[in-house]
Amino acid sequence: MKKTIAIIGMGNMGGAIYRRLCDSMPPEQILVCNRTRPVGIHTKSYFSSNINDLASRADCIILAVKPQSLDELIATLTTDLSKKIIISILAGTTLTTLQKKTGAKKIIRAMPNLPTQVGSGVTAWVATSFMSMKEKNFVKEIFNTFGYEIQLRSEAMITNVSVISGCGPAYFFTLIEMMSAAAQRLGFSAREAEKLATTTFLGSAKLFATGSKSAREWREAVTSKKGVTEAVLKYVKEKKVDTIFYQALKAGIQRSKKLSSS
Ligand SMILES: NC(=O)c1ccc[n+]([C@@H]2O[C@H](COP(=O)([O-])OP(=O)(O)OC[C@H]3O[C@@H](n4cnc5c(N)ncnc54)[C@H](OP(=O)(O)O)[C@@H]3O)[C@@H](O)[C@H]2O)c1
The missing domain is CATH 1.10.3730.10 (ProC C-terminal domain-like)
Structure with missing residues (x-):
């Protein structure tokens, strides 16, 4: 993967995603953002607690904060995200809400599951219509590092897949x-x-x-x-x-x- 990826929120899921990405791309292409510096981050991965610092450097941003932390995070966001690829793993947060709150257009709503931690996860996802085939293939490459990926026919199917692979x-x-x-x-x-x-x-x-x-x-x-x-x-x-x-x-x-x- 040639693009630079920023992970915002390095908790359970963000940390697991970081470790999976580190196995398949150079750590210097992975940027991490958390309120406090997480342990176990490669010295070559750039860390900042400032979302704008990271968002301006990255081609793709993975949002991995809790849904209830989104508003507080967005309140500090001044970077133009209209050309960036945003991958949100926030449970229950729709593409429309994400579009409205972040101003981004190229958005993926994804639902990874817990076995992502060991590279045997399932990631179900949907994309906004602004994503090109090449961009979707790039996103698939990311999800393949988590395990199996499945693109859903519609956003409504996220609810159904949540009770299958999510839970x-x-x-x-x-x-x-x-x-x-x-x-x-x-x-x-x-x-x-x-x-x-x-x-x-x-x-x-x-x-x-x-x-x-x-x-x-x-x-x-x-x-x-x-x-x-x-x-x-x-x-x-x-x-x-x-x-x-x-x-x-x-x-x-x-x-x-x-x-x-x-
Ligand atoms: N757990 C699962 O199985 C699962 C599965 C699918 C999807 N998800 C989704 O994944 C997301 C993350 O879940 P999680 O279990 O990984 O949560 P978590 O462990 O609480 O991690 C959230 C992280 O976000 C950081 N954070 C919060 N506000 C921030 C801000 N303003 N700037 C920078 N970092 C910030 C927190 O840092 P501090 O600790 O320093 O506040 C924390 O490290 C949720 O939206 C959830 O719906 C979870």
């Missing part, structure tokens, strides 16, 4: 907690239960990552006719857990819509 890591961790709690009820110690649950899930994920079989094929490989797994999965099906899960996601969508409108 998704929490579902996985909940499953580990549920399996671990069940193992404890079945007589295992807390440590044994956690180890049994995590190793089973991580091992299955590793197996799946080989790409040799679909999820269904792997499930069938564990499920013998009239066997134990079949009995468990039959119960899950009878209780309509798939429907309950879908309804849970719909509840999340309602919540997301409410948060965006407030």
Whole structure:
């Protein structure tokens, strides 16, 4: 990547994005802005707590502050952003709001998820119509350093994707907690239960990552006719857990819509 990228807000997500970018471009092309100097920043990466200092030097600006910090940040902004590429990861902040508040035109609204920290994230994104194909390809290059990227057909789909890849890591961790709690009820110690649950899930994920079989094929490989797994999965099906899960996601969508409108 030849462009200069500034990250504004070096918290959990900004820090993760910085580390991913450092793996694929020279640190001197990455500028960082935070109220206080973050630890672990390469000596060749320029740091400033002044947004204008950074914004004037960068071709692309990644906004990674909390949504509630946006107004305070914008209040100090005097740099013309109309020719810069702005990538916002602020949850619930629409392209129209970003356009109005920053005066920028080339804006990407993106939703990365937590596994971005290890380069196995999912980033769903939409762009304003002012972005050229070349600029979108540049943005894709950035997102590819986070993991998988998907351009959404419309901004409305951000709400839907938020309950899939955005919240998704929490579902996985909940499953580990549920399996671990069940193992404890079945007589295992807390440590044994956690180890049994995590190793089973991580091992299955590793197996799946080989790409040799679909999820269904792997499930069938564990499920013998009239066997134990079949009995468990039959119960899950009878209780309509798939429907309950879908309804849970719909509840999340309602919540997301409410948060965006407030
Ligand atoms: N966490 C996730 O899984 C996730 C996933 C997708 C999207 N997001 C989005 O990512 C954004 C960041 O979330 P986070 O969890 O990384 O938040 P965070 O850890 O609180 O980080 C925010 C950072 O912004 C800095 N900051 C605030 N105001 C600033 C200003 N005026 N100038 C410079 N720096 C400023 C803060 O610095 P100080 O600490 O010095 O105030 C802090 O380091 C949010 O908008 C969130 O919606 C998060």
